[in-house]
Amino acid sequence: MTIALADGGIETALEDRLGQELPEFAAFVLLDSVDGRQALRDYYRPFVELADRVGLPLVLDTPTWRANPDWLELLGYDAVAGDADIAARINAAAVDLVREVAAETAAAPVVVNGCVGPRFDDYDAAQRMTPEEAESYHAPQVAALAAAGADRVTAVTVLDAPEAIGVVRAARRAGVPSAVSFTVGADGLLASGDTLAEGIAAVDAATGNAPIGYLMNCAHPEEAARALRSGGSMDRVIGFRLNAAREGEEGPGDAPAAFAHGLTALRELAANAEIFGGCCGTDAPHIAAVAGELGGAAQ
Numbered sequence: 001m002t003i004a005l006a007d008g009g010i011e012t013a014l015e016d017r018l019g020q021e022l023p024e025f026a027a028f029v030l031l032d033s034v035d036g037r038q039a040l041r042d043y044y045r046p047f048v049e050l051a052d053r054v055g056l057p058l059v060l061d062t063p064t065w066r067a068n069p070d071w072l073e074l075l076g077y078d079a080v081a082g083d084a085d086i087a088a089r090i091n092a093a094a095v096d097l098v099r100e101v102a103a104e105t106a107a108a109p110v111v112v113n114g115c116v117g118p119r120f121d122d123y124d125a126a127q128r129m130t131p132e133e134a135e136s137y138h139a140p141q142v143a144a145l146a147a148a149g150a151d152r153v154t155a156v157t158v159l160d161a162p163e164a165i166g167v168v169r170a171a172r173r174a175g176v177p178s179a180v181s182f183t184v185g186a187d188g189l190l191a192s193g194d195t196l197a198e199g200i201a202a203v204d205a206a207t208g209n210a211p212i213g214y215l216m217n218c219a220h221p222e223e224a225a226r227a228l229r230s231g232g233s234m235d236r237v238i239g240f241r242l243n244a245a246r247e248g249e250e251g252p253g254d255a256p257a258a259f260a261h262g263l264t265a266l267r268e269l270a271a272n273a274e275i276f277g278g279c280c281g282t283d284a285p286h287i288a289a290v291a292g293e294l295g296g297a298a299q
């Protein structure tokens with residue numbers, strides 16, 4: 001098993017470290033300006049430098065969590081939200097920028113991961129899509145990321161199995177490897193009420209085990225631990241991108257050392273986990289502390 005680091009919480013880091021304003025928490029809007037693109041490079045660069053320093057592979061997410069039709073329209077791209085060329089341009093520009101920053105590494109292998117966010121942030125049963133609807137909805141973004149050369153795509157902050165199935169099927173159609181990263185609540189359950197194991201089993205059954213594996217993101221390590229203890233096999237869990245704060249907490253959350261200890265301790269519950277990174281409230285110091293916690297086990 002090869003342990004890899006991942007970057008942190010891009011949106012919160014862009015706001016807190018780099019002073020950027022992100023409407024609707026959308027990082028991709030920074031691609032529209034020279035200063036914005038520089039801010040994105042300034043976000044990614046410390047992770048590349050860290051990976052080089054500690055000699056570990058690195059997974060970098062593209063800033064495309066919001067780069068799908070509904071959010072494009074909400075963010076003022078309404079005249080072109082249904083234009084696949086505009087969506088393709090945005091997603092391709094994101095891949096190109098991350099690839100440029102990745103090329104600055106002297107030695108560390110870098111995976112450029114095309115980030116595909118959910119259609120809706122909140123779980124409303126009346127809004128949920130079938131797998132077929134989700135595939136149709138997400139296919140243009142997935143295809144654009146694949147065509148631009150993303151090494152793989154990951155559906156992140158996924159609320160239920162049907163939307164994950166749609167993204168995985170779209171990735172298979174686009175000829176790019178895929179992963180699924182579920183988010184869980186304070187109770188350790190998916191927003192749909194399923195356990196993590198039930199969500200994984202449903203996606204695998206519907207896609208013939210197509211994902212390379214499953215992660216969790218946008219949850220605190222304690223919440224992730226509840227999910228891992230909720231029953232069922234965790235053999236397909238390959239990593240974590242977690243928050244510094246617990247659900248509903250205000251403030252910065254765990255300091256880097258405490259975050260790193262809680263994150264790496266999850267290896268006891270998910271023996272095949274090999275990707276360790278952050279989500280909301282985390283930045284390069286948190287991931288540096290993770291690298292330190294992994295130590296010799298990361299080799």
